Structures are given as structure tokens and as C-alpha cells.
Amino acid sequence: MRTNTLYGGPISLYTGKARAYLDWKQIPYTEVLSTAEVYKEIILPRVGWPVIPVVVTADDETLQDTTEIIDHFEAEEPEPSVYPSGPAQKLAALLIEVFGDEWMKIPAMHYRWNYNEDWILTQFGALSAPDASPEDQREIGEKRAGPFRGALPFLGVHPETRGAVEESYEGLLAELSAHFETHDFLFGSRPSVGDYGLIGPLYAHNYRDPKSGEMMKATAPRVARWVERMVTPPAPRGGDFLPDDVVPETLVPLLARFAVEYLPVLEKTVSAFTAWAHDQAPGTEIPRALGMHEFTLGGVTAERAIFTFDLWMLQRPLDFYRGLEGDAKEAADRLLARAGLGGIVALPDYPRITRKNFKTVLA
Template structure:
């Protein structure tokens, strides 16, 4: 029998790794294929992954894919019921999707070049010779390699990107020494967010995978676990507990990643106000100076980051009473209180897979 769902994606794709792990965890029957021009025409642009549902719907964007299936499948949800766990899980998802793409892209193109060029070629033409695949790879990977400066990867930031990433590996390694997933025995939306960059690039690319296994064998083990269909019987830690081992990672997240990503909200608001008659917000809305691993550089402000950031921000800003108090206590401890007060002056939404002002 043909599985009901199709995932249009690729083994080398960062975001496909996130969606695939979710489908496996929820035991959703699916086949994985490459997307076709017809599929991308229907979506409106070329982007993977895309989920093809049994109702012939095409769902684009990993977060939308996961939420679409969460609504269908119900419990056991990947969104913790505990307010603080849920908030931190949403933050880890943004961190994986929008920030760890920086080390993922850096390590892939700096240390795995030969391999990844062939992999790109193999993705397009599995039957071609290695030489042909390399040639195809050179050509079709050009836009990806060319995006490094826009992501803020240059000679000044590379030492910061590497020290920051290696420190993250060591901290995650310590965390996974005593926990299966971020919040106990059930993977959360935060685990899936981390899975994209940590799997497809930093585990699967050979040089990067070797670095991971050497510095952080428990992280490599977590990746194997995330890629395995699960019995779906695990639980999040009781009493909305946040493991101590996550706190140093949250500190780093709030010191460098969140301020940089939050700058997108101001840039988007300025763009929306300057272009009241244009519906779709462009992919990039300016550039800014940012810090990574203590090194300063310039990166493009990607409008889409706001849509991801709105998830933890609106969730946090909806909290009340005891939940808010507990969230604030933790946020103050990790230096995140100020960031989370950020007002969403011009909310954005997705309409027909396009980012627009709400």
C-alpha cells in the first residue's frame, strides 16, 4: 500500500531533517521524494520540504507541517503542557531554525566541500557519474554558497561561529548525558528545531559529523534517537521542570541570538510602514551588525524570522499569574527578561505561503 503522505525533500536539506524526524516520531506513514516543478508551481516558489497530504493539500514550511499534523494527531503533542517548558521549547525551535543555520552553513562549505558538491549533484541526478555530479553540484549549489555573507559568515565572524558552536555541542552533550530529549523522555518542538541544523549538516556531512562524535557523542546519539520511529509513550519532565543543564545555553541564546533576531521586528515594521500598498514583505529587509561568539559582523535581516519569533513572544506575553511568575524568574536568571518584553508593533502572518503584514 502506498503511504498516504509524501514529503518532498532531500537528504542534504536542513529543514527536511526537521520535518522527517517529526513524521517518524509520530509514526506518520510517508514516502520521501524530490519536489517537481509542478509541485513548486503550486506552492508558489521552490522550497523544501513540502508535505503532500492525502487530501491533496501542499503544506510548506516545517513549522506549518508540524502544526498541521499536531492538529490532526492530537496527543502525545510535541508542545509541552507546562507553560515554562512550552516557552523554552518554542525558543529552541527558533534558535535551531533561524540561528544554528549559521554554523550549519559555515561548517558545510568550509570543511565538507568535495563531499557536498557531489551530494548536491547526486540529489539532482542519482545516475550520473561522480564527475558529472560534481559539475552539477558546482552549478546548483552556487546560490547556497553565495548566501554565506548574507548569513553573517565572514573572516571576522568565523572564529566566533566556531567557538560558539563548539561550546553549544559541549553543553548539549552534558545535557543529553542525563536526559533523552530537551525536557525528558518526549521530544518537544524545540528538539525538532535543533534537529534541522544539527542533523542534515553537522552530523551527516562527514567532517562535521566527526567533530560532533568527538566533542559530543551524546548529541550524535540524540540525533539517532530523533531519527527513529518512537513508541510515543514518553513524558515531559514533571512539574514543568527546566533542567539546569539547559540554562547555560539559554544565557548564550539571550546574549547574542535573540537581540540579533529581534532586530527583524523593527526592520519589518519600518518596511511595512514605508510600503503600505505592497502586500508581500520581501525576503530581506536590510542588514545590521550582530555578534556571534563575541565577534562582530554584518548579516541580512530576514523578514521571515519575525514570524518564527512571534511564536515564543506571543506565547510569553499571553502568560498570567503563577505561570508568568515562573517564566519571569527563569528569564531573569538567564538574562532573557528584557528581550521577551519586546512589543510586536507590526505583527506578520503567512498568507498563501507569503509573509504579509497582519
């Protein structure tokens, strides 16, 4: 009997997101390490470029992006859903998924490469060549890790921003700690797609990497326990979202952080992407980045790349919001006003992005 196969690895941010969802939803699957052989024989032939996670379904369909993986299985088995039905909760969950998937790569990569480098190099080698000697694994890890380590300045992690990144991350941990004092997950006793957006960076990098994991457990033990609930769910397929579409007041600081830190970056990204797309034909492949721009974090201004994938993810909450009417729209507007995040739905319209052959293209 065929089953679903998850190709990934324990050190992979997005594999952590996909695995946590599959485990809670109790989707049957086998996990296969993405060794060099697996890349050559499975991932490159199916996807066309080296990326994880990849899911090959029991029907031999290939799924690559974590959001598409989740939505594929949600469509197959809608209940119990990781998408709240209430407009305010669902909008908040979608926004937090974007924030976790895209913006929280900054602290995830900072702590991995500035605090856990020696350890992670051995892990890269062990993932690529599990049967090699420790010495060979270290050498392989040095080669495999180059693009990841080299991504730091493109994410905005520079010597002058390290303090701001850490201050932001510590603030986030404090906000989540306050929330998890009274709630098991973001919106009650059931994980949402927002929880899955956060679990990728907070588990695979910031919890699992040794030095940053020690820090989380010491300074934010409630967040560490939430991570543990996410990756080893105590009640798979169980729990409920809070009644009456309640978004707890303890989540407002997280949404406000989105408004202060990330929204200005998205505004610049929309502007740059719209200008680039003006003369492009439908179906044109979209570059992963469109040059560099300035951003400010914690009062420190530096440069980072203009990442276009953020806008594909952002379409999800924007599409949901624009489909709301009447009382549902009013509930969503009240939520955004509470968090100072009204600017997210005031962003100018930008060219539609779709995915084709596992890459983003102009619709």
C-alpha cells in the same frame, strides 16, 4: 490508498526536521527526492517557488514550512504532543525552536561549506539528477549549490568571524553534552518542538556531513547519540516530559546563549522591520531580507542580513507568553530571569506577520 508525501532530500536541513517529527509521531508518509523533475512537476506548481521540504497530504493539501507541517499533524492528532503543557517548558521549547531553526543556520552553513564543500557538491548533483554520471552530478552540483554557498556572508560567516562561529558552536555542543548526560531529550524522555528545532542543523548538516560529523562524534558523543535518537526514535510516540513543569538547570546555558548571541540581532530586526512596514499595506509580501546590519559574535563584529522570517517564527513564543496569566506567567517569568532572557518579552510590538500562498505577508 493515498498517503502523505514528503518531498525533500537527505542534505536538506529542514527536511531533516520534518522527517524526524513524522517518524516519531508515526505519521504514514512516502519520501520522494526533490529532483529537478520533481521541482518542475510538483513543487513549483504547488508552492510557486523552489523550496523543500514540501508535504502533500493524503487529502491533497500542500504544506511547506516545517512548523506548519508539525502543527498540521499535531492538530489532526494532538496526543502524544511535542508541545509540553507546562508554561515554562512550552515557552522554552518554542524559543529553542526559533534558535535552532534560524540562528543555528550559521554554524550549519559554515561547517558545510568551509569543511565539507567537495562532498556536498556531489550530493547536490546526486539529489538533482540521481541517474546522472558522477562527473555530471558534480557539474550539476556546482550550479545548484551557488545560492547556498553564496549565502554565507549574508548569514554573517566571513573570514573574520569563522573563529567566533566555531567557538560558539563548540560551546553549544558542550552545553548540550552536559544536558544529555542526564536527559534523553530537552525536557525528559519525549522529544519536544524545541528538539525538532535543533535537529535540522545538528543532523542534516553537522552530523551527516562527513567532517563535521566526525567532529561531533569525537568531541560531543552524547549530542551525536541524541541526534541518532531523534532520527531513529527508539520509542515512537513514547516518553514523557518532566513532571511539574521543570526546565532543567542544564538548559539554562542554552537559553542564556540565545540572550547573548541572538537577542541583540532580533532587537535590530524588529526595529528595521517596523520601519519598513510603516508605509506598507496589509497583504504586502515581506522581503526575505531588509539590507544588512552589524552583529557581534564572540567579541567579533561583522555584517549580516536582516532576516524577516525570524520574526514570523518569534511570534509563536511571544504569542504564547502574552496569553499567560497568574501562576503560569510567573513560572514563565522565572524561567526567563534564570536565563537572562527577559528582554525577549520586552521587545517592542511589531507589525503582525502571516503566511499566504507560502510566503510571509503583512497581516
